[in-house]
Each structure stands twice: as structure tokens, then as C-alpha cells.
Amino acid sequence: MNWLNKLQNRVEALGDNASEEQKEALVNWIIENVPQAYWMSAAEECINIPGMYTEFSMRSSENQCR
Numbered sequence: 001m002n003w004l005n006k007l008q009n010r011v012e013a014l015g016d017n018a019s020e021e022q023k024e025a026l027v028n029w030i031i032e033n034v035p036q037a038y039w040m041s042a043a044e045e046c047i048n049i050p051g052m053y054t055e056f057s058m059r060s061s062e063n064q065c066r
Contacts, residue, residue: 003033003034003035003038003042004041004042004045006033007029007030007033007034007042007045007046008045010026010029011026011045011046011048011049014026014049016048016049016050018049023049023051023052026046026049026052027052027055027056030042030056031059036060036063039056039059039060040056040057040060042056043055043056043057043060
């Protein structure tokens, strides 16, 4: 199973009402398991979890500036 399948399973398990702790755990999992070039693809998988897309938009643009 690749990172995308694993991410989809995690997002499905969390649903739309993830707690802040669950969102933070998912952010950390993505950072550790998804290549940086695919962070925005990962963010699109998390679009229904409030704040996740914005989080990775900011992280991606910060890393492009370095």
C-alpha cells in the first residue's frame, strides 16, 4: 500500500470532525510519509478536514522559498 492509500484510509477514519490532536497527528504523518513534492496532493485528500488544506498550502510555499 502506498502513501496515498494509507492517507485515504486515515482521512476516512477521521471523518469531517477530527479533533485538533487528530489533525496534528495527521499533519505529522504526512510530513514524515509523503514526499514534499506531493504535499498539496495530500492536502487535497484532506480537503474536508477544516484547516488541513491551508496548513499544507502555507508549508509548501514556505519550503519553496528556501
